Amino acid sequence: MKKVIIILILINSIFSFGQNENLNQIYVDWENPKNFEKFNVKKVTVYSKDVKKNGKIKKDSLLLKQYEYNKEKFKIKGTNHNWLIIGHGGGSHREYYNFENEYSKDNLITRKSLFHLSEEKKEKEKIEHNSTIEEFEYDSFNNVIKNIVYNKNESIYLFKNDTTHLFISINNPKITEFEYDSKNRKIKQFQSTDSTTYYSKFDMKSEFKVSKSCTYCEEKYLAQEWKYDENKLLEWTTYTYKKEKHTKRNYFYDENKNLVKQIDSTGWYFTNKRPYLDSNTEIVYNQYGKFITTIDNKNKTFPKYYYKTIQYFDKNNFLIRDKKYSENQIDIKEYFYENTILKYDTSKYGKSETIKFEYLYNEKGLLKEIKHLIGNKLVNIERYYYE
Numbered sequence: 001m002k003k004v005i006i007i008l009i010l011i012n013s014i015f016s017f018g019q020n021e022n023l024n025q026i027y028v029d030w031e032n033p034k035n036f037e038k039f040n041v042k043k044v045t046v047y048s049k050d051v052k053k054n055g056k057i058k059k060d061s062l063l064l065k066q067y068e069y070n071k072e073k074f075k076i077k078g079t080n081h082n083w084l085i086i087g088h089g090g091g092s093h094r095e096y097y098n099f100e101n102e103y104s105k106d107n108l109i110t111r112k113s114l115f116h117l118s119e120e121k122k123e124k125e126k127i128e129h130n131s132t133i134e135e136f137e138y139d140s141f142n143n144v145i146k147n148i149v150y151n152k153n154e155s156i157y158l159f160k161n162d163t164t165h166l167f168i169s170i171n172n173p174k175i176t177e178f179e180y181d182s183k184n185r186k187i188k189q190f191q192s193t194d195s196t197t198y199y200s201k202f203d204m205k206s207e208f209k210v211s212k213s214c215t216y217c218e219e220k221y222l223a224q225e226w227k228y229d230e231n232k233l234l235e236w237t238t239y240t241y242k243k244e245k246h247t248k249r250n251y252f253y254d255e256n257k258n259l260v261k262q263i264d265s266t267g268w269y270f271t272n273k274r275p276y277l278d279s280n281t282e283i284v285y286n287q288y289g290k291f292i293t294t295i296d297n298k299n300k301t302f303p304k305y306y307y308k309t310i311q312y313f314d315k316n317n318f319l320i321r322d323k324k325y326s327e328n329q330i331d332i333k334e335y336f337y338e339n340t341i342l343k344y345d346t347s348k349y350g351k352s353e354t355i356k357f358e359y360l361y362n363e364k365g366l367l368k369e370i371k372h373l374i375g376n377k378l379v380n381i382e383r384y385y386y387e
Contacts, residue, residue, distance in 0.1 A: 026342050026359055026367060030067040031076055033107045039364055043068045043387040051378050063096075064382070074103040108142060111135050127156040141184050147176040168199040168208075172216050181228070189224035191241070193217050232257060247278070259283055289314040306331075316340060341365075362386070 028035050030044050047061040067078040081096035102111040112134040130153050137146035150173035157165040172193050179188040195214040201207075218241050227235040232253055238246040252261040262281040281294040292311045308325040318340065322333040329350035336344050347355040358371040370382040 028366065030065075030078075031101055031109075033069060033071070033074075033076065033103055036069040036071075036076075039366060039386070041069075041386045045385045045387075047383050047385075049381045049383065051380060055378065057381060061383075074105065076101045076103070104138075106142065108138055109136055125158050127158070129154040139180070141180075143178065143180050143184060143186075145178050145180075147178075149174045149176075163202075164204055166199075166201040166204070170197045172196050175220075176223075177220075185226065185228055185233075187226050187228075188222060190220050191218070191223040192220040232259075258285060260285075287315075289317070289320075 028039070030036070036042065044065070044067045045063070046065040048064050049061045050058045052058055062081065063079065064081050065078065066080075067076055069076050077098070077100040079096060079098050098115040100113045100115075101109055102113075104110050114132040116130045116132070130151065132149065132151050135148045136144055139145050151171040153167075153169045153171065155167045157167075159165075172195070175192045175194060177190040177192075178186055179190075181187050193216055195212045195217050198211045198213070199208040200211075201209070221241050221243060222239050223241075224239070225237045226233060227237075233251050235251070236249045238248075240246050248265055250263045250265060251259060252263075254260045260283050264278040264280070277297050279294060279296045279298070281292060283290055283292050290313050292309075292313075294309045296305075296307050296309075306324045306326050310321075310323045310325075311319060312321040312323075314320050318335070318337060320335050320337075322335075324331045331347070331349045333345060333347045335342060336346075341361065342359055344356060344358040349355075353375040356371075356373040358373070359367065360369040360371075362368045364386075366386060367384045369384065371378060372380040372382070
């Protein structure tokens with residue numbers, strides 16, 4: 001059998017680049033019911049429109065995202081058209097998925113269902129449904145204490161003699177459990193993998209036959225650990241399922257309890273038998289704000305990878321400049337605000353043309369439009385609609 005390698009890329013839109021978590025939030029989380037209530041909307045739709053060479057906007061548009069809130073049923077459902085599948089050896093196609101989230105009365109998510117919908121053709125005599133299910137449990141302080149993720153495959157075979165075969169598999173649920181200290185700080189994360197369960201039915205009037213397989217099971221083990229003093233995080237460690245230390249990160253603070261240094265001193269403890277300096281980050285504060293310098297030691301010998309990043313923040317903690325260094329070039333991204341609202345950002349990758357994103361908002365402060373320009377040429381528009 002010919003081996004095929006599939007690369008799955010999750011993209012925000014055709015031209016969008018990821019935003020730093022410290023950046024002023026311009027993208028509202030529409031999988032949070034509180035935001036629907038805050039902005040008094042029930043439905044959000046996002047379309048992408050390309051621009052012709054003559055500068056006119058094409059009539060055709062691509063649905064990127066859609067979110068619809070049902071307050072009475074505590075649900076948010078929608079569509080996301082953000083997956084790009086690239087097959088090794090050539091060829092690619094876009095996929096999208098429908099989703100449905102269920103919430104508690106406290107607006108805590110309890111179940112996420114992603115229904116994978118491929119553009120590829122299906123067999124006539126076979127109906128197949130593939131979904132990814134994620135379930136959540138909370139303690140009395142609304143901390144997540146258990147998270148279960150599994151793939152559900154449902155295949156229905158239809159035959160000419162009016163018989164139907166039904167096969168359902170719940171594939172190796174991944175179970176994550178958390179522990180917290182008296183201050184509700186996360187201190188431990190445990191991982192385990194349960195057996196796959198198969199349900200088969202050859203006669204729709206009969207009960208399901210159930211069987212289990214434990215090929216990829218893993219017993220519960222400590223995967224991550226956080227250590228604190230009275231107020232601050234001091235150390236974060238990860239472990240393998242063999243109880244071996246994997247990576248470790250230490251945090252250091254000044255007399256004002258500001259984080260000033262972060263060191264990843266390990267990187268695969270069990271392979272190297274001893275720690276090495278994987279990366280280090282230093283934060284310097286001044287009257288204008290702060291700048292964060294990260295040195296990635298493992299990438300120093302690879303010219304195409306960034307080995308140094310410097311981020312500059314103003315006194316309001318808004319990211320204003322992001323400089324990334326590789327062996328061959330320096331790439332710069334800058335952010336421009338107006339009354340603390342991001343208006344546009346620019347990116348310069350080496351000697352390439354400047355890429356620019358302009359952000360327009362409606363009267364509620366919600367995104368209305370994102371314009372993407374290369375040089376001074378408009379090439380794409382992302383539009384947001386609210387109901």
